[in-house]
Amino acid sequence: MDEKRIEQEGFWLWLCSAPGLYCRQLQMLTDYFGTPRAVYEAPEKEFEVWKKKNVAWINRLLDFRKGYSPEEVCHIVKEKGIQFRSREHPGFPVRLRELSDCPAGLFFFGELPQGNIPAVAVVGARECSSYGKRMAVELGETLADAGVQVISGLALGIDGYAQRAALDAGGKSYGVLGCGVDICYPWENRTLYVDVQRQGGVLSEFPTGTRPLAYHFPMRNRIISGLCDAVVVVEAREKSGSLITADLALEQGREVYAVPGRSKDVLSRGCNRLIAQGAGVVLSPEQLLEELHFQKRSQKKEKKTQLTLAPEEKRVYSNLDLSPKGPEEISVRSDVPVERLGGILLSLILKGLAEESSKNHYIRVK
Amino acid sequence: MAGFIIIINLAFFAHICYDDITNHKSRRIAIFHTSNFIRVKSGSFLRVKRINGKEQNLFSTVVSAAINGIESKKVMVEADVSDGMPVFSMVGFLASEVKEAQDRVRTALKNSDIHLPAKRITVNLSPADLKKAGSGFDLPIAIAVLASLGYIPQESLKGILFAGELSLNGEINDIRGVMEIVSGAAGFGCHTCVIPQSNLREGSVIRGVRVLGAKSIKQVLYFLTGEGTLAETSINIEEIRSRQEEKTGVDFSEVQGQALLRRAAEVAVSGLHNLLIIGPPGSGKTMTARRIPTILPQTTLEEALEISKLHSIAGILPEEVGLRTVRPFRSPHHTITPIALAGGGSCPKPGEVSLAHRGVLYLDELPEFEKNTLEILRQPLEEGKISISRNTGSYLFPADFMLVASMNPCKCGYYPDRNRCSCSVREVKRYLNHISQPLLDRIDICVEAKPILYEELKSFHGGENSSQIRERVTQAQKIQQFRYQGTKYRFNSDLSAAGIKKYCTLGKEEEELMREAFEKLNLTARSYNRILKVARTIADLEGEEYISTTHLGEAVCYRALDKKYWMERM
Numbered sequence: 001m002d003e004k005r006i007e008q009e010g011f012w013l014w015l016c017s018a019p020g021l022y023c024r025q026l027q028m029l030t031d032y033f034g035t036p037r038a039v040y041e042a043p044e045k046e047f048e049v050w051k052k053k054n055v056a057w058i059n060r061l062l063d064f065r066k067g068y069s070p071e072e073v074c075h076i077v078k079e080k081g082i083q084f085r086s087r088e089h090p091g092f093p094v095r096l097r098e099l100s101d102c103p104a105g106l107f108f109f110g111e112l113p114q115g116n117i118p119a120v121a122v123v124g125a126r127e128c129s130s131y132g133k134r135m136a137v138e139l140g141e142t143l144a145d146a147g148v149q150v151i152s153g154l155a156l157g158i159d160g161y162a163q164r165a166a167l168d169a170g171g172k173s174y175g176v177l178g179c180g181v182d183i184c185y186p187w188e189n190r191t192l193y194v195d196v197q198r199q200g201g202v203l204s205e206f207p208t209g210t211r212p213l214a215y216h217f218p219m220r221n222r223i224i225s226g227l228c229d230a231v232v233v234v235e236a237r238e239k240s241g242s243l244i245t246a247d248l249a250l251e252q253g254r255e256v257y258a259v260p261g262r263s264k265d266v267l268s269r270g271c272n273r274l275i276a277q278g279a280g281v282v283l284s285p286e287q288l289l290e291e292l293h294f295q296k297r298s299q300k301k302e303k304k305t306q307l308t309l310a311p312e313e314k315r316v317y318s319n320l321d322l323s324p325k326g327p328e329e330i331s332v333r334s335d336v337p338v339e340r341l342g343g344i345l346l347s348l349i350l351k352g353l354a355e356e357s358s359k360n361h362y363i364r365v366k
Numbered sequence: 367m368a369g370f371i372i373i374i375n376l377a378f379f380a381h382i383c384y385d386d387i388t389n390h391k392s393r394r395i396a397i398f399h400t401s402n403f404i405r406v407k408s409g410s411f412l413r414v415k416r417i418n419g420k421e422q423n424l425f426s427t428v429v430s431a432a433i434n435g436i437e438s439k440k441v442m443v444e445a446d447v448s449d450g451m452p453v454f455s456m457v458g459f460l461a462s463e464v465k466e467a468q469d470r471v472r473t474a475l476k477n478s479d480i481h482l483p484a485k486r487i488t489v490n491l492s493p494a495d496l497k498k499a500g501s502g503f504d505l506p507i508a509i510a511v512l513a514s515l516g517y518i519p520q521e522s523l524k525g526i527l528f529a530g531e532l533s534l535n536g537e538i539n540d541i542r543g544v545m546e547i548v549s550g551a552a553g554f555g556c557h558t559c560v561i562p563q564s565n566l567r568e569g570s571v572i573r574g575v576r577v578l579g580a581k582s583i584k585q586v587l588y589f590l591t592g593e594g595t596l597a598e599t600s601i602n603i604e605e606i607r608s609r610q611e612e613k614t615g616v617d618f619s620e621v622q623g624q625a626l627l628r629r630a631a632e633v634a635v636s637g638l639h640n641l642l643i644i645g646p647p648g649s650g651k652t653m654t655a656r657r658i659p660t661i662l663p664q665t666t667l668e669e670a671l672e673i674s675k676l677h678s679i680a681g682i683l684p685e686e687v688g689l690r691t692v693r694p695f696r697s698p699h700h701t702i703t704p705i706a707l708a709g710g711g712s713c714p715k716p717g718e719v720s721l722a723h724r725g726v727l728y729l730d731e732l733p734e735f736e737k738n739t740l741e742i743l744r745q746p747l748e749e750g751k752i753s754i755s756r757n758t759g760s761y762l763f764p765a766d767f768m769l770v771a772s773m774n775p776c777k778c779g780y781y782p783d784r785n786r787c788s789c790s791v792r793e794v795k796r797y798l799n800h801i802s803q804p805l806l807d808r809i810d811i812c813v814e815a816k817p818i819l820y821e822e823l824k825s826f827h828g829g830e831n832s833s834q835i836r837e838r839v840t841q842a843q844k845i846q847q848f849r850y851q852g853t854k855y856r857f858n859s860d861l862s863a864a865g866i867k868k869y870c871t872l873g874k875e876e877e878e879l880m881r882e883a884f885e886k887l888n889l890t891a892r893s894y895n896r897i898l899k900v901a902r903t904i905a906d907l908e909g910e911e912y913i914s915t916t917h918l919g920e921a922v923c924y925r926a927l928d929k930k931y932w933m934e935r936m
Contacts, residue, residue, distance in 0.1 A: 129784040328818075339904075339920060341923070342916075342924075360816075360923065
């Protein structure tokens with residue numbers, strides 16, 4: 001029985017590795033032939049149906065069939081240290097199996113998300129504001145702290161911040177890629193790409209070596225939303241990939257939450273619209289946990305130790321918030337001359353109360 | 367009787383027409399060469415050596431000078447008139463503008479009613495291995511030719527240096543580099559310089575040499591034969607200074623708000639640190655940069671002379687100025703070539719870096735400059751001079767300037783305001799990557815300029831003016847001069863790692879702060895050193911002996927962008 005399954009997995013791996021074939025085509029093939037093994041072993045004339053339709057992918061499949069045997073493919077993938085689970089494997093994520101467009105198999109590094117542990121996707125804009133960054137970090141931290149698996153797309157901006165925060169809090173995080181699992185995209189997140197494999201995993205339905213093409217990402221998004229119980233959109237423009245994820249999540253019967261923002265902020269318009277359409281509102285990460293009925297695992301000690309601040313420091317601190325401010329603005333509002341402001345800001349930064357979000361722009365941290 | 371008999375000999379006929387400018391009276395002088403003497407019709411006598419046969423004055427020498435790089439070199443202009451085919455030949459390693467002088471000289475003399483005889487005229491400019499360029503040799507060539515023809519007594523040329531360009535009608539036009547020529551004259555053993563009238567103010571700045579301005583070749587001839595005088599002028603340097611300062615017309619009080627930028631500029635100027643201003647369009651980057659020369663300490667006389675000489679050689683010293691006491695502000699466009707920035711040409715002329723000497727070189731839109739153009743800046747920023755090698759030799763130009771650069775934070779200019787900027791992180795990085803790290807390493811102060819806020823505008827009651835800021839700056843620089851007496855340093859920005867250790871000592875509390883900041887802010891050793899240098903300057907500006915935590919905090923605020931920390935990292 002086990003041997004048979006291993007053999008089956010080999011054929012699944014072979015079929016999923018065929019370049020240029022996506023979920024829909026794989027579904028069609030397995031529906032027609034019954035098993036991936038049958039696809040490999042069928043005589044060429046069986047494919048006439050598609051050949052007549054003159055579809056491009058069928059020739060690619062036939063070329064691939066001629067060029068690679070399941071053993072070869074298995075060897076290549078193993079050599080790269082990549083693991084594979086077909087949808088028939090018992091270890092395949094349960095949540096995904098429910099989907100109508102469930103991927104035929106998943107390539108991954110590390111491990112796959114576990115079905116019996118709650119999972120939340122945190123998604124949002126790549127070019128985020130420091131408000132978005134702060135919210136993503138807090139969500140990632142709180143969720144990881146509650147033992148929730150944080151799932152996202154390993155992209156720049158919100159995705160990356162949330163995942164990084166989850167890892168830093170000692171939680172588990174999973175990155176779903178829109179390219180082959182052996183390709184690190186975006187390159188800027190290479191350290192995250194490596195770290196996430198240790199505390200979770202990187203997964204993709206695309207064969208190894210697939211390039212990150214634009215139309216892969218909506219497909220990737222359905223896996224993100226499919227893998228989790230709820231999707232949280234942190235920041236999104238009015239036309240945004242994160243909104244696609246939210247739509248898919250609704251179709252898949254997942255909860256959708258959005259972090260509200262100011263109505264004038266371009267980056268919050270998508271989120272605010274979601275809320276208008278009935279998405280849940282994230283008032284705070286803790287409130288989100290309650291809403292989802294997740295238990296806080298470690299009772300985080302409320303660090304309310306009153307820091308003693310000098311009067312000027314207090315004035316400056318009270319004028320900081322999550323939108324980055326320049327020294328002139330802080331100086332005018334807090335009535336501290338610019339010459340002394342640098343010293344005060346430095347001491348606030350060193351106390352962990354403020355941060356320089358970008359050159360000469362300061363935000364409040366706590 | 368013999369003295370008054372005029373024998374007209376057509377073969378030795380020469381005719382000169384003078385317009386007496388001083389008397390507004392035209393008088394006509396005819397000079398008749400006879401075999402024995404020259405007589406003048408109107409009665410006045412040209413004191414020319416008797417020309418008769420063997421004693422004829424056929425060879426003459428005149429002193430002039432060539433600008434070689436930024437130095438003037440003595441050039442002897444020799445002329446010889448001999449029998450033979452009527453040719454005007456010139457030798458002596460001449461650039462084409464000097465070769466063309468023969469046509470100008472001949473025509474100018476003709477139009478001054480001096481007809482050259484049909485003789486072979488040879489002009490030599492020695493030393494023969496020095497390339498002679500520039501238009502200043504027309505006058506000395508003309509004088510040498512006239513002297514060898516006997517119009518001017520050779521003795522009267524002793525100790526006089528001539529320089530000037532001739533116009534076809536006999537007038538003398540202005541030339542470049544007069545100040546340097548005049549200041550070199552004493553070294554050539556000259557007591558008098560005859561230069562174009564339009565360069566007279568510039569030349570008169572130099573003391574120790576009598577400087578005369580001439581408008582036309584006739585005036586010079588008159589002067590040399592004792593018939594007339596040439597213009598002289600005296601220069602009052604203080605008066606020039608006050609007049610020029612009024613004229614620049616820009617003042618720091620016009621910069622509204624921008625408290626941080628103003629302060630950063632003041633600190634930068636105090637320690638002569640290079641400054642980078644980052645900000646969106648319309649935040650007053652250029653406006654502030656333009657006012658930086660007004661808060662630099664006043665030029666000393668030597669500095670003014672250095673600036674003026676360079677500008678005179680480059681031909682950009684205005685005629686009426688004479689001495690440039692205002693510090694230069696050069697802002698080359700970003701399409702500038704490396705040669706134009708560094709200086710060059712076959713006979714190298716100073717480039718923008720040298721024209722900004724003792725002033726400010728402002729590079730607007732820094733990332734738009736070609737990379738190899740910016741690489742030129744490395745030597746001047748390090749050594750305060752630039753060396754240029756050409757086939758005519760290698761030259762060293764002074765280029766001790768304060769670099770002020772400005773740039774947008776990203777291509778669209780509004781990062782990190784995400785409501786206006788939609789540049790991707792990658793685009794922002796690509797934009798910043800245009801600037802090379804070695805250049806950034808030489809910029810100590812980097813500050814962000816934000817668009818002015820309404821609150822600032824409202825609470826703005828006219829900022830300090832330039833002279834108030836200048837006072838503080840001058841004081842801070844004096845402290846540095848005193849501290850660095852007898853060392854190789856002049857300003858805090860010059861400090862090397864060893865110098866930082868010696869002069870930027872920290873107390874216990876300060877050291878603790880920097881240790882924490884080093885870890886928390888991911889500082890590098892290089893940025894740490896720069897923070898200390900800037901903190902030293904801030905302490906000097908406040909007149910304090912020891913660096914305090916406030917000074918360090920402010921310096922941290924100005925820390926230059928290390929590309930690594932410019933963008934938030936994953």
